[in-house]
Amino acid sequence: MQLTLAHIGPKAGKSGAKSNYEALTRLYLDRIAPYYPIQAEAFSTEAAFLAWLGQPKQSGKAARLPAVPVLLDSRGRQLVSTEFAQWIGARRDQGTQHIVFAIGPADGWSESARTLGSPGMLLSFGAMTMAHELARLVLAEQLYRACTILAGHPYHSGH
Numbered sequence: 377m378q379l380t381l382a383h384i385g386p387k388a389g390k391s392g393a394k395s396n397y398e399a400l401t402r403l404y405l406d407r408i409a410p411y412y413p414i415q416a417e418a419f420s421t422e423a424a425f426l427a428w429l430g431q432p433k434q435s436g437k438a439a440r441l442p443a444v445p446v447l448l449d450s451r452g453r454q455l456v457s458t459e460f461a462q463w464i465g466a467r468r469d470q471g472t473q474h475i476v477f478a479i480g481p482a483d484g485w486s487e488s489a490r491t492l493g494s495p496g497m498l499l500s501f502g503a504m505t506m507a508h509e510l511a512r513l514v515l516a517e518q519l520y521r522a523c524t525i526l527a528g529h530p531y532h533s534g535h
Contacts, residue, residue: 377467377472377475380414380474381415382425383418384422385482385508400516401516404517412523441471444474447498448501450505454502455499458525460521479515482508501514
């Protein structure tokens with residue numbers, strides 16, 4: 377199963393020197409790689425992201441099924457780490473080929489994006505607003521945590 381961490385905004389490193397957030401996010405993406413193939417994608421607009429999402433792909437080649445979108449949105453479901461891992465594990469066990477976790481534009485996802493439908497979901501880290509770079513880092517860490525939970529690795533101690 378392919379994972380993609382996507383966001384609407386500038387590509388990593390395009391705004392000058394590589395930030396500490398980018399370095400830490402890359403650290404977690406590298407830690408996820410032994411569990412699942414993972415890539416990071418940046419899109420200049422929501423429309424560009426949605427067009428890309430509509431093209432089935434997996435690891436650079438065509439896929440049989442469209443990607444499952446998980447959009448970060450304050451109106452989404454709030455899950456504890458074990459529930460998040462169970463959700464990912466259930467998609468894996470159902471034969472999902474590709475899950476795309478996406479952080480939206482600064483003014484939030486449009487109504488049409490939020491209603492992309494099943495089997496995707498809207499996911500929330502809570503009602504607080506956070507910088508996109510920080511949200512990407514938190515998401516990357518939670519994806520790594522989910523991988524370790526599913527693998528029975530001691531990284532996640534349940535608190």
